[in-house]
Amino acid sequence: MTIAPTEPYKPLPRSLVALVVVIAAIECLLSAADAGLIADPTLRARLLGTGAFWTQLLHGAEPVFAAQPYTMFLSHALLHGGFTHMTMNMVMLLALGRFVSDRYGSGTILPLFLVGAVAGGAAYGLLATGGAPMVGASGADFAFIGVWTVWDLRRHRAARVPTSPVWRRVAVLALLNVVMYWWLGGMLAWQAHLGGFLAGCAFGAALEARASAQALRARAEARRARRGGAE
Template identity: 30%
Template sequence: MSHAPGESPVNPIPPLILALFVLILGVELTFQLGARGLAGGPQAIGWRQSALTDFGFQGQYPTFMVETGQIRAEYLLRFVSYPFVHGSFTQAIFAGIMLLALGKFVGEIMAPVAVFVLFVVSTIGGAMAMWALGGAQDWMFGAFPPVYGLIGAFTYLLYVRLGQVGGPQIQAFRLIAVLAAIQFVFGILFGFAPDWPGDLGGFLTGIAFAPVLVPGGFSALVDRLRQR
């Protein structure tokens, strides 16, 4: 494959995805400095727990709005704020690395804004699934649901690509199958995480929205609907 002079043979990470990564790591760094007494004084030790309580997601919040008819901005914010607070440094690092990797893969096909939109809708989709399938008191936080949304988009793109070259399209689901198997083994050994609906919702949202976010995807979808 040849490249134009001055053109990088490696596609860069979409800038909005890079900005999300910096934000996630910046929040985590703040928690780490506070826990070690390097910022914020004695009260900084509780910054993480306070942030999880203030910005994490629980199904009871949307349920309250539906049952009372009261729309509260602070409750709506939780649908998109939970990916930026993590329960531990390890969770934040793993989620951040996967965000960069999947963001780059998907960004090789989709426009940077489309990748960002995918992140947002997968975040909301994860919250909706958690509301529908999780316990009302179960907390969800961390960037894994939108990361699974990127995995869903990657799965769709690989599925289409394999179809174009005549390859076995079932292989497109290998990554999500491996991740699901790993989660199942850890669940058997250490107990299943209560926020698993968020990951499922993120993945399904990503694979559902990918066809309309690829270049020309929406027009192609409209054409297929017209033909029917």
């Protein structure tokens, strides 16, 4: 019996680990404050006041500090509503971040997270009607889902097989958002999910275009090398 060789284990990219550690550390600190383990039980409320995404700040409300209407587009993705909320988002980020890093390089992790967070905040600011603050990395997570979806569509088309399984997964994801929105009594930032997903699709299309161009150049160089070796 022969055993197929296995690929060597590749550690998680440092940028992904650092991002998850920072977000987890923030939530652990806030959870400790909530539990009375540190001296300031108001810490979560104060951080939400300065770091959450507040749509009112886009419509003339007075910010806590001058740059808050701009920093909230990123800071909201570093805060969460609780340990469970944070854990769910970080598990998704680790899984999808591994895929993105393996295919496109670890240098894409932080830019994609930033694009997803900002796009999620922008969509929330445009579409949300209530005044509740929005926190969580799910908008950024959905940007990673968008990149994965674009790659999967391209993979199906390259193999000349139907793309319907990909579209079914997108439909199921949309349905899950509807169900969760109803189950949570409207406390789901589907707008951020949508914005992050669309931004991720655009980001993924750019990454795939770059990958295709690199593959074309590599094949052209290989052909030139073969011709040169034959002379």
